[in-house]
Amino acid sequence: MHDRSLIFPSTEYQRRLSALQTAMDEAGFSALMLTTPPDVFYVTGFLTRFWESPARPWFVIVPEKGKPIAVIPSIGAELMGRTWIDDIRTWDAPDPHDDGVSLLTDTLCAVVPEAGRIGIPMGLETHLRMPLKDYSRVSEMVAPRKFGDATSVVQRVREIKSDAEIEKIRACCAIADAAFDRVPQIAGEGVPLDQVFREFQIELLKAGADWVSYVAGGAGQGGYGDVISPADGVPLKSGDLLMLDTGAVRDGYFCDFDRNYAIGQASDDVRRAYAALHAATDSAMAQLRPGMKACELHQVLVEGFKALGASPGGGRLGHGLGLSLTEWPSLTPKDETVLREGMVLTLEPGVEIAPGRIMVHEENIVLRADGPELLSRRAPADLPVIGS
């Protein structure tokens, strides 16, 4: 298997297909209909940045038995033809009269018996990447076949990463580690934040990222205001806390972790908060085992703060990771997903240092039988100070 467009040998896709078909059988689905970039990539190896164009829907049908069937715009035929998929059906999209609706319907009717159910991910953290009106038409045209919710079919399979997948994520993490090492050379007092963001993306590419799907961060005196804003042109000042967070991509897999840096100097409050986040992460690493629920791991992180007198910020404190920047489960008080061996997760505790001033700390791990193994290089125990 020397065709890089496949990313993995076909045995990896065969394993995934078998796992999905077993789960489909248990849930009573005669087929799955997949529409999003990570789901399509997962079963086919079809990897392209062309998803950035919202013009066209793409469909992959996973039948009860046999290989997936691609029902896709003709512009993708050549690339899909280089994956392990044999049955590729195309139409000239976008077509205002029939944008794949009849081709999709014919395929579903041929594959699914009249009494059969077709699974689509419809639950938390999913969406259907096709026009809603066309979904309604297809629903009517495939009747008496019915669509049903296959969220857990897809999630329970995808969330357990194979060794080959873990190595892809590890390689991404190493790329980000190398780029983070360069931050003291690209950031410092007087450097505008938007320049830091650009230079950081350049470092990620130089370190081997195929592309950089996500860079965010923040900077501010004694903490930043949020973690999802684009950069402004304000120069960094002494006493700023700088955070950079990245989802770099290599072979279709993501890393997702951040690093914090003090510019010039760090206040005691900031150092204490950093130490609390680091210790809470250590504590979670020490206690996390397969069988624990996502909400229990959340509680461990919260207890870690409390023991250190820090108050946790709101929101989730980590999540799954792999074929997209964030995957289920979510480390929140409400997520009862069981954490299992082979899951790749982020541990992402955050604290509020002062009103409107936060700090977030993040690592990527894979859960092994005996506990977590780091995929990112562990952040330094002391907050790095740039230009002190």
Next chain:
Amino acid sequence: MHDRSLIFPSTEYQRRLSALQTAMDEAGFSALMLTTPPDVFYVTGFLTRFWESPARPWFVIVPEKGKPIAVIPSIGAELMGRTWIDDIRTWDAPDPHDDGVSLLTDTLCAVVPEAGRIGIPMGLETHLRMPLKDYSRVSEMVAPRKFGDATSVVQRVREIKSDAEIEKIRACCAIADAAFDRVPQIAGEGVPLDQVFREFQIELLKAGADWVSYVAGGAGQGGYGDVISPADGVPLKSGDLLMLDTGAVRDGYFCDFDRNYAIGQASDDVRRAYAALHAATDSAMAQLRPGMKACELHQVLVEGFKALGASPGGGRLGHGLGLSLTEWPSLTPKDETVLREGMVLTLEPGVEIAPGRIMVHEENIVLRADGPELLSRRAPADLPVIGS
């Protein structure tokens, strides 16, 4: 207005809102519900790469009168608070029990009378970025209010770019022009294609891109096989035709055009194809006027090939551009959208040079009252040869 997070002064958003509300009134909608990154950005100025995370849905409600209402995950409150939006309602997402469903329903019920219709883009080139099951729940909970298709409400407004938007796209095009100028320095015989892709992204960042959402291309002897594949590690060879295509982003706006380069030498067939594409584009530029339909412009491009004895490739030969890499309309034989003053479009003719060997040529233009104005710098009339 010095807050860069707004991207534009609030007068720009007020203009957009008025245009949408007029179109909503004509179409009989009491509110719009928007869920995708470009739609949300369009009415609010909320710009973030955090959309890369599929974990959380985001909603903006455009009422009949008054400013839009944001119904969003609390992680976005700080950034949304820096836009022109005043009414921001948040919940802690992701929530497996109620991921914004009741907050969204309450908002819709307060804004829309019981007999009212709520518009969602449901047609060609759209999707609903929220879990399908939650959409069903909201549909039931807002009854007797009904959802309806507001695709044309949103598209007829968004497709006409203001001068401020055109300047953003022009700035993006200039960034890509500068990066394309550097290609002879980063590509050449013996350089692996994936290295060219990485270096090209670095050049785009150096030239001022905030980030690079799209780079694709191809390389092959006498033409490439497709235009959406990621790069492989195969070194470029003399006689290869190299194409790079990019959607770089600055202030949330995209460019989308490509450039072709011959490595070492170009065959007569390749030169002839390049000349045909260039001439067909000139011909379309000369004939395009407001009032022409998308399908008529497609025909002009096809006639341009035929006059030169070339055979056009399949697929669309251009499309809208702006807040996403590709927007409607599509230059296909079936798209009847009327091209109007203020539309920003790509002209993207492609030819098949030999079986499985294609070439695509692309420019970005804005349609003015008297015809098209180039936003990308016109590609050279002769195919550039690198390292000849």
